[in-house]
Amino acid sequence: MARNMSPRDFPNRVKASAQEIRDHENAKFATKVIEILNSTNFQEHIVPILDAGVDDYWLPIPRHTIMPPKLDFPPCQAFINHQWSVLEKSYELNASHVPLGTQAMSEQDGKRFPKSLTYKRYLGQGGAGIVVEVQVAGGKCYAVKRFSRRAEYLEAKGQLRSIKEEIEILKKINHTHCIKFMGSYGDVDDIGVVMDPVADCNLESFLSTFNHSEPNNRMMLANFFGCLASALMYLHYEVGIRHKDIKPQNILVKKDRVILTDFGISLDWSKQGHSTTQEEARRSPKYCAPEAARDQPRNRKSDIWSLGCVFLEMSSVLRRFSSSYVKMILEDRGRANFRDCPEGIRDAISAVRERGKSDNYDPLELQWIEQMLQLENEMRWNSKELQLAISQSRSNPPFCGICCNRPEPTWHDRFSTSRTHVRIGSPLVLPGAEARPATRRTEPAKLYDNNTKIWHTVKVTRDSSVSGAWISKRVVDLYRLQPFRTSQRGTLDMGGQQFVADTAVGVTFAPDTANETETADCWVTPASFDLLIGNTTNQSG
Incomplete structure (x- = not known):
């Protein structure tokens, strides 16, 4: 009936x-x-x-x-x-959520995936879902966080609201040190969130296997301080969210790049007009701020506390302690959480500082950590103050990579589709460089990938105090660019570091500040920037 x-x-x-x-x-x-x-x-x-x-x-x-x-x-x-x-019959990554019909799916490794994504391997647990690696037809690999759907209305409502909030937050984020949202899909069994990149490991694993005898590792870890501070400032002031669960497991490492991830419980306060909340359902107590234990309102300075705990663990490893050293100090006092053991924090800082004295250096990062781990919320630095202090510091190895070494970065991502092509007649030369002031600035740009025929977002640093044009090995590997050997050698002195290269790669990119494309042969270097355009002579043909 x-x-x-x-x-x-x-x-x-x-x-x-x-x-x-x-x-x-x-x-x-x-x-x-x-x-x-x-x-x-x-x-x-x-x-x-x-x-x-x-x-x-x-x-x-x-x-x-x-x-x-x-x-x-x-x-x-x-x-x-x-x-x-009305459901889609195929799936393409387009930075949006797509509900899929059965025609778009296939069974792989006992699970259903879109036919356009080939399952590669299990990566681990991420928040409330599992994370796997998939590959698209063009050969690039991505990480997919998969959530098994709940079967009843009330459970499904709560789960789907949480997943939607995470995806909508990810859509807003565009920062080289934050995970990038590539798209998501819905199936009868699962929801999948596709992200870039597939990391080598998380920070916890990186610190536990840290090789102190490798000089590049020390430089990389030192750079992570500034990169993480830059990412947090971006989240707080440009996007209007706070992470709420900063811990080593939620920080990824990809080659020389550090990446914040897992925004599943992030608070978007841009719609609320304030930055505090009385209720946070899921958080990791070890790195959680003292105000959480007191059931007091949390705000973005609560993120500063959590990052300060991570920084202290990073500092101890950087100064040749084991990755478990800070944890052991807390446990010796019968504590598991940083917030419950201020005396343990003081002892850990003191031990790192004493080792610095014996090695004839001052662990500069401890000054920032002391400002971040103030028990009273209002006494802590905010993320702008932290990033400014790190970017202005001078040390060897440097605490801020070239990619983030500026107090007021420009994060927006605009791209003019009206372009004229400027051909460069000889390697490592860009037109008009002799007119640039002797200052450094960084601007968003698009880098063209000849293999996939796709424009990728990068950041171009222009600095007339250095010579030639340079590209990081991370970008070369990430977009599978084709480097070539040269008979010459390029040398870059920057931030107390010297880089020597005998490999170059031709790139085409479109600056945000001009309606044209530029091409250049760039030296390939492990330095922490995307593209560095230095002082060159106009020899375009």
Whole structure:
């Protein structure tokens, strides 16, 4: 009998106007849901379903138990039956969420994945999901965080709200030291979030296997201080979020690059007008700020505390202690959490400082850590003060890579599609460089990948105090550029470091500040920047 019922059997339902639907706060996330209800002639249920939180992240819905109980009547079954006609039949990475039909999926290693993604290997656990490596047809590999769907409405509602919030936060983030969102998809069994890059390890593993005899490792670890501070300042002041769960396991290492990840419980306060919250459901107590234990409001300085704990562990390893040294000091005092053991923090800092005296250097980073690990929230530095202090520091090895060595970076990503091509007649030469002032500035740009025919976001540092044009090995490896050997050798002196290279690669990039492309043969170096354009002579042909 129920199958013969129609919308006329529900007289209390009133069809909403098109304007009411457009104005609903959930409408922009539910275009396919609205399309399904319109197609099944159940338009009067659009607003109730949107009110219940159902949106495109719910699709495909495999069974009626996931739908809101109050809507458990014929429209539910009609919705489930009709949804397959609007779901996508294939999947491409386009930095958005895509609900997929069965035609787009295939079984790989006992799990379902989009046919366009080839399963490679299991990577580990990430927040509430598992992380695996996949490969696209062009050969590039990505990390996918997979969430198994809940089967009941209330559980599904909470899970999908959390996943949607994480994805919407990831969409806002564009920083070289934060994980990059490539796209997400929905299947009947799972939701997958595709991210770049696939890391070599996390910071916890990096520190535990740290090789002190390798000089490049010390330089890399020292650079991580400035890079992480820069990423945190970007999140706090440019995007308007705080991470809320900074710990070594949520910091990735990819070659010489350090990357913040796992924004599953990040708070977006840009819509709230403030930066505190009384309720945080999931956080790691070891690195959590003292105000959390007191059940007091947390704000972005709570992130500063967590990063300060990580910095102290990094500092102890940098100064030739083991990665477990700080942990052992806390445990010797019967404590597991930093916030519960201020005397352990003081002893760890003192031990690192004493080792510095015996080696005739001052561990500069301890001054920042002391400012970050103030028990009272208001006494701590904010992320702008921290990043400024690090960027202005002078030490060997330097605490800030060239990629982040500026107090007021420009993070926006604009790209002019109107371009003229400027050909360069000889290697390591760019036009117009002789007119540039003797200052350093960094600007966003797009780097063209000849293999995939895709423009990738990079940052170009222009500095007339250095010579030639340089590109980091990280960027070369990341975009599989094709370097070549040269008969010459390039030398770069910067930040107390000297880099020598005999390998170059030709690149084409489009600066944000001009409607043209530039090409150059760049020396390949392990330094921590994307592209460095130095003082050159105009010899374009």
